[in-house]
Amino acid sequence: MGTALKIDNLCYRYGDRLALDNVSFACSEQESLGILGPNGSGKTTLFRILSTIAESQSGSIQVFGSDFEGNLAVVRRSIGVVFQSSSLDMKLTVRENLKHQGLFYGFHGAELDSRIDELLEKFGIAERGADYAGILSGGLRRRLELAKGLLHRPRLLLLDEPTTGLDPSSRADFWRYIDQIRTSENATVIFTTHLIDEADRADLLAILESGQVVAFASPKDLRTGICQEFVVLECDDDDRLSTEVGQDFDVTVEKVDGSIRIGTNDSGKLVADLLAKYGDSIHAIHSRKTTLEDVFFAKTGKWLN
């Protein structure tokens, strides 16, 4: 499998502020790559550069082996972009929106019509073709955006926080369509998000904080890279207990929102040991799998959400 995207030492400044600081990563064809970060981490700037709206200031980007700068037309042909804000014309119908998009990519006539039919069918909006985009629900508009971004059969699909503003069922729906696209259109998918559960869907995840990539691996490797599980307990005197547990068990103990959090690879044994030793002081105790939220905290010292 060839390389779909390769970013080397990308930097971007807004005046004195460094929005992207030596960002480097790569992903292969047909992989999905998530870019996870809070607001202000630089992910929107990165997306603006990848979608060719903004020009990179230093460093290099290659898409399917083509350098970004100097090959914009080629790059633009190979990428499909779904912005966070709508790029639909609300006063045009669903079909007209797609038709305009097709004409921009040189499609016309019967070929364009059949591609539009195919996409409307695929995204379950065939019966809404004659409706104005403005009267579609949020979920359907997102699907139309997807159809628009995919119309010219891009090899790389870029999505900027694509489920913003959608209710949980529309979000689930949207990701189901993305999974479908990856197989049916053979597309590489790159998306930005600040949501843990969406980030978990990626094959590869880049965690961005203050313009830097602080972690880059598969979500599974990122999680197991810290520890498999966490034991969380609540007690009266968390200062005392956290010091004692740290000394007695040789583990890293963190106090989070009035609870004590301990990373472990064997939570069953740890819970039993803790209860045996401090049973009287503990009000509640539970163990849970490590999440990407924990990974984010481990890498940045901050919580994402």
Next chain:
Amino acid sequence: MVELITIILPVYSLLRREFVLFYRQKSRIVGTVLQPLIFWIVIGSGLDKSFISRDNMGYSEFFFPGIILMVILFTSVFSTISIIEDRRAGFLQGVLVTPVSRGTIVLGKILGGTLLGLMQGILFLLLAFTPLISIELSVIRLILLVSYMFLIGFSLTGLGVLIAWKMDSIQGYHGIMSVVLFPLWIFSGAVFPADGVPVWLFWVMKLNPLSYGLDLMKGCLYDSSGFQSSPNDTILALTLMILFCLVNFAVAVRFAQCRA
């Protein structure tokens, strides 16, 4: 051939969108045709008796080409203001990430506004064949007149695009409209003739590119007009208008080519 298709299809797409959106926004028709019509009838009737021109022309007749110019100007303003709306709504960024060159995007946008203005200008021109006004137009003059109207529309829409491209608010555009676009019209000889005006005003009018566009139109509608008295003047006026048109187009494309 393949190259040409990559220009024709997007231009057609933008043009079509311009007309479809115009048709779906009935209020725009009121703003661009009805308002100038009321202007022309009210101001024309009001000033007809008190207006004395070099050519013994009534004010309605004098004001006629000026009001067609207004129709073209208003259409180009309304059409280019949508660039700001499109940018805010997000439609424009969807266009900017396509492989279509910025020059083609600007061309499509300008042609859309131009043809829309031309269509309305021609509708207005039909008044010349009614008893409301006594203008005789030969076929050749009519063709020339429509060509000049196209040239003026292209120039003004180009100017509108280059202004709108750098603006982030519709209010800002309205500001520019009232200090740049509207005065361009007022000082073009559309509202009052250049004869007998103070020297400073004469020069303002003489330096206004739109004066030459209006002169070209007047040259088709009447036998004599403002600055033109010989065929050489017509060639000069045409050259200046073409230059104005090309400069606006080039600057609009240049602005559109800038990336963040």
